[in-house]
Amino acid sequence: MNSPSASSRDMKLDFLEEPELEFGRHGRHVDIRQGLKLYGPLDTVDDDVRRIRIGIVGTQQTIDGLRRWLGRCATGVEAKKSRQPNLFPDFPGFGDSSPFRASFEIDDASCRIIPPRDLRALSDHAHYGALIRGVELLANEIKALSEEIRPAVVLVALPPELVGLDEDEDDREAKTKDVPQGEKEELAYGTDLDLHHMLKAEAMKFGQPIQIVLPTTYDSTAKAKADKLDGKRRLQDEATRAWNLHIALYYKANYRPWRMVRNPNDLKTCFVGINFYRSLDKVNLMTSMAQVYDERGEGVIVRGKPVALKKDDPIPHLSSEDAFTLIVHALTEYRREHKHSPARLVLHKSSNFSAEELSGFNRAVEDQRLDTADFLVVEKSFTRLFREGSYPPLRGTLLSLDDRNHVLYTKGSVPYYSTFPGMYVPRTLRFKIAQGDESPRKLAEEILALTKLNWNNTQFDGGEPITMRVARQVGKVLKYVAVDGVVQPKYSFYM
Secondary structure, three states, X not given: OOOXXXXXXXXXXXXXXXOOEEOHHHOEEOOHHHHXXXXXXXXXXXXXXEXXXXXXXXXXXXXXXXXXXXXXXXXXXXXXXXXXXXXXXXXXXXXXXXXXXXXXXXXXXXXXXXXXXXXXXXXXXXXXXXXXXXXXXXXXXXXXXXXXXXXXXXXXXXXHHHOOOOOOHHHHHHHOOOOOOOHHHHOOOOOOOOHHHHHHHHHHOOOOOEEEXXXXXXXXXXXXXXXXXXXXXXXXXXXXXXXXXXXXXXXXXXXXXXXXXXXXXXXXXXXXXXXXXXXXXXXXXXXXXXXXXXXXXXXXXXXXXXXXXXXXXXXXOOOHHHHHHHHHHHHHHHHHHHOOOOOEEEEEEOOOOOHHHHHHHHHHHHHOOOOEEEEEEEEEEOOOOOOOOOOOOEOOEEEEOOOOEEEEOOXXXXXXXXXXXXXXXXXXXXXXXEEOOOOHHHHHHHHHHHOOOXXXXXXXXXXXXXXXXXXXXXXXXXXXXXXXXXXXXXXXXXX
């Protein structure tokens, strides 16, 4: 481990305990799945059983396969055999008597079938032409469902003919995760066409949350056509797949499974993540912004103005006026959503703050009469610690290089799991305090807790705080939305 700006006298090592989450009946637990099994979702009402209307789009075969699997999941899915039962728990089912106190309503009227001849016709198009036509076929059926029955969520049981027409940006990152990246590479802003993001942008026009489901989710014998992870898609065990899909659908139906535990003495805090993405025409850089709101993980998506790169600086920065406008707009939307104002702003940004940005952000803090604010640069790091034995350092290990620069293990060995739940040497997260009122330890504790607000994954050791994950994910979808297009404010439309 080395750092050009730190000496051994400056460095300090600390450990943060795994943060608890709050579930139904005010129950608390460090683990998402165990907390849900013991206490139910955060917004559970004991005498209330929820009926969640679900729509499905796909071929007759993919719709039937997905409906059969959801029916099996309703009564529970047995855990896979493992020496780490906390890492691979059984799925308790999703029904009236399950911890969720909710069930899905699916009937033939809520299913839209794509004709096989339309899928066969895709072979008449070139690669990207087939992808664009495939998205159009799916979007038309989603629109029809939205207009006819308005389901809470539409499941897209992706036909095999559409699997592998693109390559997701996250999977390209996975292939190059061990390649050192500097700040320029971290802000490479992918621009390739992507079915998932394109379809999310189309569904946004109808105000309809969707969930894309690959055949391998409900059929472990199905083979994905896309070349992923050296040609083999790593398939999670069935119980884990059931956990992750049902939680995502529960959240997209506008319910809340869990939240961060908030100390009543803490100020009401608004967490904001800012990232940049390149427009689809590769000409402009736009600001992508996601508020990760309060401890419930609720908030508003705000899109900023185009940002121009300077010749002498390859990193995008906001002007002072744009920085001011962005935060004022965000806080205005926050108040509209939550019916109250925050007292504190925590801003996570993927690149260094310029003097103009700091000026604009501080002016917005004063204009909105906030009590305190913390501005942090948050990015992945290759700074690592070495630990005796076969496992990497514990998640929650905090290395302070100096007063401003800190390295946090958000991925690492997890005592609750009795193992390191990963395949590769974990990367750390670096956060630099550009301006701060809170202590570094407090800021690190918040980052660690924010890694657990990921509604797509019930394994709690997420590597990124949701501020940065959301900002990045939002940008991937927004680049397919026209400047004057519909931008939905809720994260459920992007995940």
